[in-house]
Amino acid sequence: xxxxxxxxxxxxxxxxxxxxxxxxxxxxxxxxxxxxxxxxxxxxxxxxxxxxxxxxxxxxxxxxxxxxxxxxxxxxxxxxxxxxxxxxxxxxxxxxxxxxxxxxxxxxxxxxxxxxxxxxxxxxxxxxxxxxxxxxxxxxxxxxxxxxxxxxxxxxxxxxxxxxxxxxxxxxxxxxxxx
Ligand code: IMP
Numbered sequence: 158x159x160x161x162x163x164x165x166x167x168x169x170x171x172x173x174x175x176x177x178x179x180x181x182x183x184x185x186x187x188x189x190x191x192x193x194x195x196x197x198x199x200x201x202x203x204x205x206x207x208x209x210x211x212x213x214x215x216x217x218x219x220x221x222x223x224x225x226x227x228x229x230x231x232x233x234x235x236x237x238x239x240x241x242x243x244x245x246x247x248x249x250x251x252x253x254x255x256x257x258x259x260x261x262x263x264x265x266x267x268x269x270x271x272x273x274x275x276x277x278x279x280x281x282x283x284x285x286x287x288x289x290x291x292x293x294x295x296x297x298x299x300x301x302x303x304x305x306x307x308x309x310x311x312x313x314x315x316x317x318x319x320x321x322x323x324x325x326x327x328x329x330x331x332x333x334x335x336x
Contacts, residue, residue, distance in 0.1 A: 286302045
């Protein structure tokens with residue numbers, strides 16, 4: 158197996174192998190199965206980055222559930238607060254639903270804080286978050302995340318859904334930028 162790859166102008170090396178990632182996702186699913194027994198959660202997977210995590214997670218979720226996909230726009234300027242992300246493509250009514258947001262990575266946390274606030278405004282019965290990766294050192298706003306796959310160093314990663322300028326989402330292993 159080739160362990161170092163080039164994507165655009167940068168070199169990356171394997172950081173977490175696919176089988177380790179998928180074992181951990183299976184553990185997250187088991188936890189969700191326990192916590193949501195008797196409920197019917199609605200998973201909201203944030204595109205593009207979470208598609209691979211969401212697909213793997215759903216294969217191990219055994220409670221009755223639904224999944225839908227949404228996008229978060231790049232920053233939109235507003236007059237009041239400066240910049241916000243907009244949620245795009247959420248057609249389902251989430252009022253009264255047990256919602257689980259599925260994200261690829263929480264970096265500064267700013268995106269997730271905004272998504273959470275916008276979803277809570279729609280009165281779900283409950284809202285929890287699962288992210289495959291989190292960079293605790295990069296966090297700029299405190300946020301409760303119920304199901305975290307891996308806490309990683311504050312370095313740029315790609316693969317398993319995550320991209321570098323459009324490329325690398327298809328890689329099964331997680332790669333990190335070479336020093
Ligand atoms: P945040 O608002 O800073 O938490 O940014 C979250 C988003 O930034 C994620 O959903 C990713 O799309 C992107 N992102 C953050 N860190 C990385 C990384 O290391 N590799 C690829 N994308 C990243």
